[in-house]
Amino acid sequence: MLYSCVGYCSTVPSLVVDSYRTKDSASPGRRTETGAAAAAGGAGGAGGHGGGNNAGFVSRLLSKPQPWEDIESDYDEPPVRTASRDLLDTDRMRFGGLGSMSSFSSGAGSKKLPQAIIIGVKKGGTRALLEFLRVHPDIRAVGAEPHFFDRNYDNGLEWYRELMPKTLEGQITMEKTPSYFVTREAPARIAAMSRKTKLIVVVRDPVTRAISDYTQTLSKKPDIPSFESLTFKNRTTGLIDTSWSAVQIGIYAKHLDNWLQHFPMEQLLFVSGERLISDPAGELGRVQDFLRLKRIITDKHFYFNQTKGFPCLKKAEGSSKPHCLGKTKGRTHPNIHPEVVRRLRDFYRPFNLKFYQMTGHHFGWD
Numbered sequence: 001m002l003y004s005c006v007g008y009c010s011t012v013p014s015l016v017v018d019s020y021r022t023k024d025s026a027s028p029g030r031r032t033e034t035g036a037a038a039a040a041g042g043a044g045g046a047g048g049h050g051g052g053n054n055a056g057f058v059s060r061l062l063s064k065p066q067p068w069e070d071i072e073s074d075y076d077e078p079p080v081r082t083a084s085r086d087l088l089d090t091d092r093m094r095f096g097g098l099g100s101m102s103s104f105s106s107g108a109g110s111k112k113l114p115q116a117i118i119i120g121v122k123k124g125g126t127r128a129l130l131e132f133l134r135v136h137p138d139i140r141a142v143g144a145e146p147h148f149f150d151r152n153y154d155n156g157l158e159w160y161r162e163l164m165p166k167t168l169e170g171q172i173t174m175e176k177t178p179s180y181f182v183t184r185e186a187p188a189r190i191a192a193m194s195r196k197t198k199l200i201v202v203v204r205d206p207v208t209r210a211i212s213d214y215t216q217t218l219s220k221k222p223d224i225p226s227f228e229s230l231t232f233k234n235r236t237t238g239l240i241d242t243s244w245s246a247v248q249i250g251i252y253a254k255h256l257d258n259w260l261q262h263f264p265m266e267q268l269l270f271v272s273g274e275r276l277i278s279d280p281a282g283e284l285g286r287v288q289d290f291l292r293l294k295r296i297i298t299d300k301h302f303y304f305n306q307t308k309g310f311p312c313l314k315k316a317e318g319s320s321k322p323h324c325l326g327k328t329k330g331r332t333h334p335n336i337h338p339e340v341v342r343r344l345r346d347f348y349r350p351f352n353l354k355f356y357q358m359t360g361h362h363f364g365w366d
Contacts, residue, residue, distance in 0.1 A: 109166035113157065114173045116198040116291055117190065119259075120181025121249055123212040124202040125273040128311075130176045132284055135297050135313065140165040141174040148175075149190055150183040157193060172291055178202075182248070182255050187262040198291060199263060204273030205365040206250025206352070207344045211333050213246040218334065228340050240347045247344075253354040260358075270359050280311045 118126050133139050146152065148160045164173050180186040181201055190197050204212075214227045224230075233241040242248055249255075259268065269290040276283045281299040288295050302311045305324055312324035349366055356362045 109168045109171075111161050111164045111166055112173045113161050113193055114164065114175050114197065115194075116172055116174045116200065117180070118174070118176030118178070118200045118202065119186070119190075120178045120201050120255075121203060121209065121252070122178040122182075123209050123216065124178065124204040125271070125276045126176050126178045126202050128276060128280075129200070129202055129271060129283075129287070130174070132280060132297060132301075132313070133174065133287065135301055136288065136293060137296065138171050138293050139174055139291075140167045140171050141176070145177045146175050147177050147179065149186040150177065150179050153185075153189060172293070181259075182245075184258065187259045191262040195263070197263075197267070199259070199268045200271060200287065200290070201256075201268060202271045202273050202276065203252055203355075203363065205363075206252065206348045207341060207365075209250050209273075210246045210344065211336060213249070215333050217246075227334065227336055231340060231344065238343050240344070247347075250348060251351045253351045253358060256355065256358055265359075270361060272363055274363075277311060 118130060120126070130141055134141055142163055142165065146160065146163050148155070148163075152159070164175070167173050180190075190199075210231075211227065214230070218224060228235070230244050231241060231247065233239045240247060242251070256268075269287065271283050271287060280302050281297065284297045285295050288297060301313055305312045345366070352363070352365050
């Protein structure tokens with residue numbers, strides 16, 4: 001009974017967020033889309049290697065994204081009780097002892113504003129990272145996406161705090177909302193909450209990310225235009241339509257410039273979405289170091305699921321099943337004409353190079 005209560009109570013805030021989001025579903029993400037457009041257009045200098053056409057790109061970034069674009073949460077929300085939470089509770093018994101579990105069951109601990117936030121990017125691998133991190137006994141995270149700093153900011157910090165799980169001394173409170181990275185107002189709002197907040201960004205090849213973004217929308221709205229027709233303002237000239245948010249999100253250098261107006265680079269960690277698949281333990285090691293936590297999440301927690309094409313968590317003790325992300329992960333991408341992919345790569349190249357320079361890390365997308 002104690003074990004079940006701990007696991008259930010730890011996820012109650014998710015229910016609160018889900019009920020709020022239901023009421024907001026009539027006009028999903030309107031503010032986020034506007035913020036993304038402003039973020040991409042307002043970061044001066046990030047495309048300095050783009051040649052003579054970049055001025056045109058920048059001005060078009062101010063355009064409003066296509067109205068059909070689905071910018072609902074990055075992933076489907078997890079169920080109330082997940083296998084990763086089971087694994088977390090098992091590890092808490094191993095590393096924290098029964099006393100820690102008893103403290104939670106008796107109502108000990110307090111709700112705190114998050115000390116770390118996964119701020120992006122959509123379709124980069126943020127849900128996978130959060131689920132993997134929830135294995136750590138010193139991380140407590142909200143399962144659903146609060147969307148506080150983009151959609152719900154007017155509700156106030158106390159409303160936001162109430163969504164958080166209770167934590168004990170030494171534990172870190174976390175949340176993830178991938179649209180923050182492209183929301184113009186988000187950096188200043190988070191800095192107003194705390195300038196010490198640690199920010200994690202999961203980035204992925206922007207071309208693959210755009211196709212994945214389109215694939216998710218296509219699964220919900222089968223009648224949307226083709227990827228090719230949405231990519232170009234003019235197919236004949238090859239002019240990329242940067243008002244389309246699927247393209248706009250991948251201009252990482254411009255969005256990052258906005259964050260650096262409010263946070264020093266050492267407070268941001270950039271996780272490779274590709275390495276999160278090929279070497280999850282390695283990337284999780286970097287994240288644990290960044291959060292100044294003991295490296296508890298290691299190779300022993302993962303196995304590679306050949307069918308899905310990405311890593312999953314091994315079964316928790318006392319459970320007969322492993323934990324993989326849901327059926328919406330690992331969707332088959334539509335076939336995109338190679339010439340469209342080539343032109344997109346040419347478009348992103350100067351922005352990628354600038355991003356590499358800004359972060360001091362070459363992600364190998366070119």
